[in-house]
Amino acid sequence: GESVGLHLPTLSVQEGDNSIINCAYSNSASDYFIWYKQESGKGPQFIIDIRSNMDKRQGQRVTVLLNKTVKHLSLQIAATQPGDSAVYFCAENHTGGFKTIFGAGTRLFVKA
C-alpha cells in the first residue's frame, strides 16, 4: 500500500552544521511532496514543497532533493540552529488526490 517512511527516527547535530533528513516513499503516482516542521505542542508547519517535475528546490536555508528513480526525498538544512529542533515530516500526494500521506517523522536535536 501507500507508505511514506523515514530512515532515522532521531537525528542529533551540532549547531552550525548541516542537517540531512531522509524519506522514502512507495507510491509511484505521487507527484507532490511536502516537508513539515512540528515544534512541541504545535501543529505541523509547512517548510518547503517540490513537484515531481523537479529534482531540487531551494528555500531559505533549506533544500529539498527528489530522486524519483529510487523514490527518495531529502531535506537539507544549512547551518542548523537551535530553533530548528523539532520533528520533521515528509508527506506526499498526487494530482487530484486529497489523501496526503505522512511519514512517521524524524526528531532533530540541535546541540549548542
Add this chain to the structure above:
Amino acid sequence: NAGVTQTPKFQVLKTGQSMTLQCAQDMNHNSMYWYRQDPGMGLRLIYYSASEGTTDKGEVPNGYNVSRLNKREFSLRLESAAPSQTSVYFCASSEYGGARTEAFFGQGTRLTVV
C-alpha cells in the same frame, strides 16, 4: 491572522461519552481535513472535505463523523468515545486539495479517553 483555530485544546472523556471538536479557518480555503497523531506515528487522515458541501473518508474514519457546516467550519464528532481514540487531533485547511497547495494546521486538540 488567526489561520486555523481548534477548540477545545484539551479534553478528557469517559468511555462511551460523545463530543464534537470544532475547527474554523479564516483563509477562505476550499478544502479542510481532520487528522489524528499518535506517538511515534505520522498524521493519519480521518476525514476530509474537498469543498463546502462534501465530505469523504480518509484512512481511519471508523468511530468518527464530520460536518462541513460552511466554508469556514469543519467539525469532528465522536459518538461513543473509546480509549483507542486517545490521540492528538489536528484540523487543517488548504486552498485546494491534492498536488497544488500545502496545508495549514491548527494547534491541535489533545484528547484522552479513560
